[in-house]
Amino acid sequence: MSVFHFEVRDLPPEGEAFREEVRAFLRQAMGDRPSVRRARSWGGFDPDFSKKLGARGWIGLTWPKRYGGQERSFLERYVLLEELLAAGAPAGAHWVAERQSGPLLLRFGTEAQRERFLPSIVRGETYFAIGMSEPDSGSDLASIRTRAVPKDGGYVVNGTKVWTSNAHRCQYAIALFRTAVVPDKKHEGLSQFLVDLKSPGIAIRPIIDLAGSHHFNEVVFQDAFVPEDMRVGGEGDGWKQVTTELAFERSGPERYLSSIALILELIHHVGPDPEPRAAEAVGRLVAQLTTLRQMSLSVAGMLQAGQNPNLEAAVVKDVGTTFEQSVPELVHALMDIEPTIDSGSDLQQTLGYLVQRAPSFSLRGGTREVLRGIIARGLGLR
Amino acid sequence: MSELGSLLADTVTRLFNNLVTKELIESAEKGVWPDKLWRALEEGGLTLPLVPESRGGAGGAWSDAHVVVRAAGKHAAPVPLAETIVAGWLLGEAALEVPLGPLTIAPVEGDEPLRLTRAGGGGWKVSGTASRVPWGGAAAHVVVVAEGDGGPMVALVARGAARVVSDRNLALEPRDTLVFDGAPVVAAAAAGRRIGVDAVILYGALVRAAQMAGALESLLEQSARYATERRQFGRPIGNFQAIQHNLALLAGHTAAAGMAAQHAFDVADHTDPRRAVAAAKVRCGEAAGLGAGIAHQVHGAIGFTYEHSLHFSTRRLWSWRAEFGSESRWAQALGRAAAARGAEHLWADLTAR
Numbered sequence: 001m002s003v004f005h006f007e008v009r010d011l012p013p014e015g016e017a018f019r020e021e022v023r024a025f026l027r028q029a030m031g032d033r034p035s036v037r038r039a040r041s042w043g044g045f046d047p048d049f050s051k052k053l054g055a056r057g058w059i060g061l062t063w064p065k066r067y068g069g070q071e072r073s074f075l076e077r078y079v080l081l082e083e084l085l086a087a088g089a090p091a092g093a094h095w096v097a098e099r100q101s102g103p104l105l106l107r108f109g110t111e112a113q114r115e116r117f118l119p120s121i122v123r124g125e126t127y128f129a130i131g132m133s134e135p136d137s138g139s140d141l142a143s144i145r146t147r148a149v150p151k152d153g154g155y156v157v158n159g160t161k162v163w164t165s166n167a168h169r170c171q172y173a174i175a176l177f178r179t180a181v182v183p184d185k186k187h188e189g190l191s192q193f194l195v196d197l198k199s200p201g202i203a204i205r206p207i208i209d210l211a212g213s214h215h216f217n218e219v220v221f222q223d224a225f226v227p228e229d230m231r232v233g234g235e236g237d238g239w240k241q242v243t244t245e246l247a248f249e250r251s252g253p254e255r256y257l258s259s260i261a262l263i264l265e266l267i268h269h270v271g272p273d274p275e276p277r278a279a280e281a282v283g284r285l286v287a288q289l290t291t292l293r294q295m296s297l298s299v300a301g302m303l304q305a306g307q308n309p310n311l312e313a314a315v316v317k318d319v320g321t322t323f324e325q326s327v328p329e330l331v332h333a334l335m336d337i338e339p340t341i342d343s344g345s346d347l348q349q350t351l352g353y354l355v356q357r358a359p360s361f362s363l364r365g366g367t368r369e370v371l372r373g374i375i376a377r378g379l380g381l382r
Numbered sequence: 383m384s385e386l387g388s389l390l391a392d393t394v395t396r397l398f399n400n401l402v403t404k405e406l407i408e409s410a411e412k413g414v415w416p417d418k419l420w421r422a423l424e425e426g427g428l429t430l431p432l433v434p435e436s437r438g439g440a441g442g443a444w445s446d447a448h449v450v451v452r453a454a455g456k457h458a459a460p461v462p463l464a465e466t467i468v469a470g471w472l473l474g475e476a477a478l479e480v481p482l483g484p485l486t487i488a489p490v491e492g493d494e495p496l497r498l499t500r501a502g503g504g505g506w507k508v509s510g511t512a513s514r515v516p517w518g519g520a521a522a523h524v525v526v527v528a529e530g531d532g533g534p535m536v537a538l539v540a541r542g543a544a545r546v547v548s549d550r551n552l553a554l555e556p557r558d559t560l561v562f563d564g565a566p567v568v569a570a571a572a573a574g575r576r577i578g579v580d581a582v583i584l585y586g587a588l589v590r591a592a593q594m595a596g597a598l599e600s601l602l603e604q605s606a607r608y609a610t611e612r613r614q615f616g617r618p619i620g621n622f623q624a625i626q627h628n629l630a631l632l633a634g635h636t637a638a639a640g641m642a643a644q645h646a647f648d649v650a651d652h653t654d655p656r657r658a659v660a661a662a663k664v665r666c667g668e669a670a671g672l673g674a675g676i677a678h679q680v681h682g683a684i685g686f687t688y689e690h691s692l693h694f695s696t697r698r699l700w701s702w703r704a705e706f707g708s709e710s711r712w713a714q715a716l717g718r719a720a721a722a723r724g725a726e727h728l729w730a731d732l733t734a735r
C-alpha cells in the first residue's frame with residue numbers, strides 16, 4: 001500500500017542562499033526579543049513587520065509578477081516560512097492572506113479581484129480573516145446557515161460567523177455563505193465571498209480567549225450587502241473551493257513548529273552538559289523535530305511538483321500538533337517549575353504562554369478527530 | 383528514487399512476496415537456515431548494494447540500499463540481509479574483498495572495543511567479546527571494526543574462528559555472543575575515513591530504523607485490511623470511529639518512522655549521519671512500541687495467536703527498537719550533542735545539509 005508519499009526532498013541551492021538572506025534580516029529585525037514573545041510567532045499581529053517583509057518581496061513569493069509576486073518556487077517559500085517560524089517572527093498580520101486567501105484568488109478569483117487585492121497583500125498592507133465557522137457549525141462546516149440572498153447586483157447577508165481570528169484587525173475576510181438551500185444536500189448551495197469587514201451591517205465583537213487575550217471574534221451580519229463581483233468562483237462552488245483552501249491552511253510548517261521557542265528555552269536552561277534524563281528528553285524532541293521537518297518539507301515538495309498532498313498534509317498536521325502539544329507536557333514532567341505570566345524565568349513564561357495556547361493546536365484548521373477521519377478515508381476505511 | 387533504487391525495490395518486493403512465506407519464517411524460527419531465500423537474494427544482486435561494481439556489488443548508494451532494508455523489515459525476512467549490506471559497505475570502505483555468503487556485523491557491549499594485534503606472518507588476530515551478534519554462529523563471515531594500529535580497522539573473520547554462545551531475540555532471530563580469543567583474521571585494513579570505532583553500532587542502528595519502518599508498514603497494511611474484513615455488530619469494525627482513529631494514528635507513526643529512516647539513509651550518502659541516525663532510531667523506536675500496541679488492539683485475540691502472522695512483525699519491532707542502542711541511549715546522545723552545541727545552533731544544525 002502506498003497511501004502516503006513521503007519522499008526526502010532536497011532544497012534547491014538558491015533556497016539555501018535565500019535562507020541566509022532571511023536569517024540576516026531576522027537577526028536584525030528581531031533583535032533580542034525574549035522567547036515568550038517569540039513563542040507567539042504567527043500569532044503576533046504586527047503590520048510594520050508585515051510591511052517590511054512586503055518591501056522585500058517576501059509576501060506572495062510564488063505569485064505571478066504581474067500581481068507583484070516573485071514567481072519563485074514553493075520550496076523557497078517553504079524556507080522563508082520555516083525561518084520566520086523558527087525565529088518566532090510576528091508574521092500574523094499577513095499570514096492568512098499569503099497562505100490561503102491570495103492562493104484562493106489565484107485559483108478561483110476573477111482577474112479584477114486579483115488585480116485589486118493581490119498587489120496590496122504582497123505589500124503587506126491588506127490582511128484577511130477566515131469566515132468559515134459558525135456557532136452551530138464547527139467540524140460540520142457544510143452545515144453553515146449564514147445566508148447570502150441575491151438582490152440588486154449583489155447579496156444580502158444574514159447570520160453569524162465565530163472564532164474569526166483577527167477580524168477586528170483585518171480589512172477583509174473570505175467567508176463561506178449559503179446561497180441556496182438544497183434539501184438533504186448540505187454541501188451544495190455554498191459560495192465563497194470577499195467581505196469588506198468595514199461594510200455597514202457587519203458587527204465585530206471580541207471573544208476573549210482563556211488567557212485573557214482578544215484575538216478571535218464573533219462577526220454578525222445583519223442585512224449586510226456584498227456586491228456580486230465580490231463572489232469568489234461560481235455560485236454553489238463554495239464547498240469544492242473551501243476544501244482547497246483548507247488544504248492550503250493545513251499544509252505548512254506552522255503545524256509542527258508552534259512550540260519551538262519552548263524547546264530552545266529548554267535547551268538553554270538544561271545547559272551544555274545536561275543530566276541523563278534531561279539529555280534524553282532533549283534528544284527525543286530533536287528526533288521529532290528532525291523527522292517532522294522532513295515530512296513537512298516533503299509536503300512542500302509535492303506542492304512544488306503540482307501534486308495534491310491533502311492526505312499527507314493531514315498526517316503531518318496530526319503528528320505535528322500532537323508533537324507541539326507534547327512539549328509543554330514534557331517540560332512539566334522534567335522540571336520543577338511553575339508556568340508563569342508576569343514573573344519568573346524566560347522558561348517559566350514561555351511555558352506559561354504555551355500551556356495555555358496548546359489546546360488550540362489540535363482544534364484550529366480542523367480538529368484532530370476530523371484529520372484522523374480524513375486519514376482513515378485514505379486508508380480505505382470510510 | 384534512482385534507477386537502481388527502483389530496480390532494487392521491484393526485485394526485492396517480488397522476491398520476498400514469492401519466497402518469504404509464513405512457513406519459511408516459522409521454520410527459520412526453529413533454527414533452519416533459509417538457504418533458498420539467501421541464494422535468491424544473492425543471485426538477484428540484492429545483498430551488496432553498496433559494494434562497488436568492480437568488487438561484485440551493485441555500486442549503489444545508501445538511498446538505494448534503503449529500499450532493500452526497508453523491504454526486508456516489511457516482510458520479516460529471516461536472514462541477515464541488513465547486516466550483510468552494512469558488512470559489505472564496511473569492507474568496501476576499507477578496500478577489502480567482499481566474500482559471498484551471508485555476512486554479519488559484531489556490536490560490542492559497553493565501551494570495550496575489539497582489538498586487532500599482529501599475528502605471525504604479517505597477518506592479524508582479533509580479541510574481545512561481541513554480544514548479540516545477528517546470526518553470529520550462522521553467518522559465513524563476521525565483519526568487525528576494531529582498534530588496531532593507530533586507529534580503527536575493519537577485519538573479516540570466518541565462521542568458526544570465535545567461540546559462539548547462542549542466543550536469540552524475541553523474534554527468535556539468532557543473537558549470539560562471539561568470544562574472540564586471538565582469533566585469526568582473513569583480512570584486515572585501516573577503516574575508511576568515514577568509519578569510526580563505533581561504526582557497527584551506528585550503521586546497525588541505521589538499518590534497524592529502516593527495518594522498523596518496514597515492519598510498521600506491514601502492521602498498517604495488515605491492520606487496515608483486517609478492519610475491513612472483520613465484522614462485529616453487523617458491520618466491518620473499520621466502520622467504528624475508534625478503530626479508524628487508532629489506525630490513523632498508526633498511519634501517522636508509520637509515515638514518521640518511514641520519513642526518519644529514509645532521511646537518515648539519505649544523509650549517509652552526503653555526510654556523517656550520526657544525528658540523523660540517532661533521530662531515526664529514536665523516532666522509529668517510539669513508533670514501534672505504539673504501533674505494535676495499536677495493531678494488536680485492532681486484531682483482537684486472533685492477533686495474539688502464533689497462528690496469525692501479526693507477531694512476526696510485532697516481535698521484531700519489540701527487539702529491534704532495543705538493538706544497536708535503545709531509544710533512550712540514542713536520545714541521550716542526541717540530546718547531549720544538541721545541548722553542547724547550545725540552543726542558538728539548534729535550528730541551523732537542523733536545517734544544515
Ligand SMILES: Cc1cc2nc3c(=O)[nH]c(=O)nc-3n(C[C@H](O)[C@H](O)[C@H](O)COP(=O)(O)OP(=O)(O)OC[C@H]3O[C@@H](n4cnc5c(N)ncnc54)[C@H](O)[C@@H]3O)c2cc1C
Nearest residue numbers: 130131132133138139163164165360363364365366367369
Ligand atoms: C485559536 C483558534 C482560532 C480559530 N480561528 C478561526 C478562524 O479564523 N476562522 C474560522 O472560521 N474558524 C476558526 N476557528 C474555529 C475552528 O475551525 C473550529 O474550532 C474547529 O473547526 C472545530 O469546531 P468547533 O470548535 O465548533 O468544535 P466541534 O466541531 O463542536 O467539535 C467539538 C469536539 O467534537 C469533536 N467532533 C466533532 N465532530 C466529530 C465527529 N464527526 N467525530 C468525532 N469527533 C467529532 C471535535 O473533534 C472536537 O473534539 C478557530 C479555532 C481556534 C481554537
